[in-house]
Amino acid sequence: MNSASPMTDAAWAASKRNPVVGVFDSGFGGLTVLRALLPRIASANYIYLGDTARLPYGAKSQATIARYAVESARFLEERGCEYLVIACNTATALALEDIRRAVKVPVLGVIEPGVQAARRTIAEADGEVLVLATTATVQSHAYREACAAVGLRATEVACPLLVPLVEEGWTDHAVTREVLRIYLSEALRKCDPQAVLLGCTHYPLIAGAIEQTLRDLGSAAVVIDSAEATAEAAEAELATGMEAHAPGAEAKFECFATDSVEKFERLGSLFLRRSIGQVHLLDIGG
Amino acid sequence: MNSASPMTDAAWAASKRNPVVGVFDSGFGGLTVLRALLPRIASANYIYLGDTARLPYGAKSQATIARYAVESARFLEERGCEYLVIACNTATALALEDIRRAVKVPVLGVIEPGVQAARRTIAEADGEVLVLATTATVQSHAYREACAAVGLRATEVACPLLVPLVEEGWTDHAVTREVLRIYLSEALRKCDPQAVLLGCTHYPLIAGAIEQTLRDLGSAAVVIDSAEATAEAAEAELATGMEAHAPGAEAKFECFATDSVEKFERLGSLFLRRSIGQVHLLDIGG
Structure with a gap:
């Protein structure tokens, strides 16, 4: 600050x-x-x-x-x-x-508040967070640094198709669920997060589908909406x-x-x- | 000109x-x-x-x-x-x-040459063309006007997800085929084209998938690559x-x-x- x-x-x-x-x-x-x-x-x-x-x-x-x-x-x-x-x-x-x-x-x-919310959510001292975001946000590693500062490990995954899917209005659509399944199953091979941070302000419109896909893939991670x-x-x-x-x-x-x-x-x-x-x-x- | x-x-x-x-x-x-x-x-x-x-x-x-x-x-x-x-x-x-x-x-x-190629392809005097393009191109109705000038009727359909899918590298991918199936089956309910014009320079990278999807949906329309x-x-x-x-x-x-x-x-x-x-x-x- x-x-x-x-x-x-x-x-x-x-x-x-x-x-x-x-x-x-x-x-x-x-x-x-x-x-x-x-x-x-x-x-x-x-x-x-x-x-x-x-x-x-x-x-x-x-x-x-x-x-x-x-x-x-x-x-x-x-x-x-x-x-x-x-x-x-x-x-x-x-x-x-x-x-x-x-x-x-x-x-x-928006990053600091989202990471603080993840910190409050995760009981483990060295918890693990999955960050879904745009390519530029991922490449900046801003979330990884902000997480590291509060003792959280972050895996950052770029999801470039989610913004166009939301803007197409396909927020409750089989294609969006399939794209989420592909992105999230790939991501869960790399990490086992306690929280998933929505690192793009478009994603709250598909927060429900993200949570459901996580459950389908066997993850109990809490979805954190950085807008809130x-x-x-x-x-x-x-x-x-x-x-x-x-x-x-x-x-x-x-x-x-x-x-x-x-x-x-x-x-x-x-x-x-x-x-x-x-x-x-x-x-x-x- | x-x-x-x-x-x-x-x-x-x-x-x-x-x-x-x-x-x-x-x-x-x-x-x-x-x-x-x-x-x-x-x-x-x-x-x-x-x-x-x-x-x-x-x-x-x-x-x-x-x-x-x-x-x-x-x-x-x-x-x-x-x-x-x-x-x-x-x-x-x-x-x-x-x-x-x-x-x-x-x-x-790029529009005039593509429309001229469609005109040469279609034998019928009053042939029908399906134009796949971005939202802005569709809203301009530039293809419809250029087609009308050579006696072709055009149905213009916006396909906003195709550019991000190509840029994601998903040119040969089940999700892209499913999105094409959705866009094209919707389009073929509105028209019965003899030619499909690729009205965006990203689309030649998925021309094969577009042609295959047309065949799967029972259309014999010729795919015209406006880049060529x-x-x-x-x-x-x-x-x-x-x-x-x-x-x-x-x-x-x-x-x-x-x-x-x-x-x-x-x-x-x-x-x-x-x-x-x-x-x-x-x-x-x-």
Whole structure:
């Protein structure tokens, strides 16, 4: 955590009753994090940015991902966000420090909260975690390092077909189950995990199928949704100094996409599990 | 065909013995067009550009695709290319006229040659064509319009999972066959085509599986590879005024990618079916 963290900046947190929270992802996946945040910090105003013109980040290089992510984070800061959630595993893995250097507000990534949740779940001191993620996230070994820091061994497996399957809407489909069987049986030959970390914000939409496939393959591993874990961590940080919000209060959110707002409106509602309303087109990086 | 076409500019063609040909795609797929060009116009020097930092184009909007494609075409022109092949169905469908306006050299797209090949294949005056393509290409209806112009009816079907399956290397795989069975059986409920046009330059790598699936589903449709059709059209245009090249002559080519040259070198050799050599990193659109 850098010096701008809200935990070391209690005065900042105490001054905020209705913080403006920026949530950033390369596309729609981060909406699973926004969905988890809305009921937890209902007094906040959210600005979501999906960099859909340049998605997916998962197969791109560190330099390119860092450039795109920093541009997006700066937009959210200029737009008035006082706290940023990088709701994208690839951007967290490859660009979290670049983003923290580029903006003045506190920045939370998705990897640390997911790994902390795995640590709390696993009783064994030297437990084993299976991380499912994009190619770029796996190659960064960000999860392996974060796990090692809390005494967990991580096996990281790239699952490049899962994002297109989710975006095709095949979340409950025989092909998706077969692809999961192939990826997971291959992975379970390499490790015997107590927890499986969903290291991509698209994967919560197929969490049930992942859990079922693990059971079918004889694994009792607990599936950890890093979107939920991240929302919990953001709540813990932002709650400092905030008054409890009224029960049933509705958080406000506003969405921006760098491309094709029609597709965003259609797919976005699927990820958010509610109507996403009007999405604004944003021209950055052009 | 615009006024800069080599067919109406015989003086240009006649002056060239070793033309520099630019081949552009959003990623690796266009290498199937380059592969088809190399033996056909062996006296040419080729410059290939894959805009890998911003791929895939298939799910993006017209304005974004046109902006990216024009930047790439300008780079190739500045680099000395005297003839451009847009080896990308999405860029051809959505940005061919923008590219032609932006550069001075002749520009050939992949759609027209594929449709012409279908027209030659189908005996019936009012034949029926099934076009398999990305979401953006389908939504543009560029194939439907090009087919209508030569008296063919086209049914356009988006197959968004095929590109990731090819890029995963699952070109000969049960999951790919099952996905093809789903896409094609759905498509054949809507039409009874005499030809199936591969409207994406990734698809030639699974042309065999597509043909087999059609047969399994009771269709005798001929599969038309637009990469081959485009190379044939380019040869016909460029051959005007060129001396016949020496048998066995080796065309020279040079590759640029906007991201991750390592991945390009690995996947590129698969698409090109030969070693791709060193790939140069190009920073555009930053």
